[in-house]
Amino acid sequence: MDWQVTTCFYAALHLMNGHLSSFGVFHATHVQMDNALNPYILTSPTKLPEDAYVAYRSLSDLSRRSRYLxxxxxxxxxxxxxxxxxxxxxxxxxxxxxxxxxxxxxxxxNAKFDSIKVRCVDLKSSENFNYFAIQ
Structure with missing residues (x-):
C-alpha cells in the first residue's frame, strides 16, 4: 500500500505540473510547486481552490509517511x-x-479521464467518486 499511496501523490504532482505549465510556469522543487499552488498566497495566478490544495498537500504528507515511515x-x-x-x-x-x-x-x-478501478477495504462503493470505481 505504501507504493500505491506514493503513486497517488505523484499522479497529483504530474497533474499540478500540467496545470502550472498552462500558465508557462515550471518549478524544480516541491517548495516552489507548493508556493505556486497555495491559495493563501494572494499574488499567485496559478493558485488552487482550497479543497484541491488541501488534497494535494495531504497527498504529499501521506507520500512522505509511506516513503520514510x-x-x-x-x-x-x-x-x-x-x-x-x-x-x-x-x-x-x-x-x-x-x-x-x-x-x-x-x-x-476541460480534461476527461476514464474511471480507474481500485480495491481498498476502507472504501465503499457507495462513496461518491468521480474518477474511481470501487471494486
Whole structure:
C-alpha cells in the first residue's frame, strides 16, 4: 500500500505540473510547486481552490509517511520513536484526495479521464467518486 499511496501523490504532482505549465510556469522543487499552488498566497495566478490544495498537500504528507515511515502533518515531521506505517485507511484517504485533485484539473483544463478501478477495504462503493470505481 505504501507504493500505491506514493503513486497517488505523484499522479497529483504530474497533474499540478500540467496545470502550472498552462500558465508557462515550471518549478524544480516541491517548495516552489507548493508556493505556486497555495491559495493563501494572494499574488499567485496559478493558485488552487482550497479543497484541491488541501488534497494535494495531504497527498504529499501521506507520500512522505509511506516513503520514510514518519508522521507528517502540514508538511512537518512529527518526531516519534515508532515508525508510522501505511494501512488501508491511508490508501483510502489518498484515493479520496486524488479524486479531488483530478476533479480540479478536469474542470480547470476541460480534461476527461476514464474511471480507474481500485480495491481498498476502507472504501465503499457507495462513496461518491468521480474518477474511481470501487471494486
Amino acid at each position: 514518519v508522521q507528517v502533518t502540514g508538511g512537518k515531521v512529527i518526531e516519534s520513536d515508532r515508525p508510522a506505517l501505511i494501512h488501508s485507511v491511508h490508501l483510502a484517504r489518498a484515493i479520496r484526495h486524488l479524486d479531488t485533485v483530478i476533479g480540479f484539473y478536469c474542470k480547470a483544463h
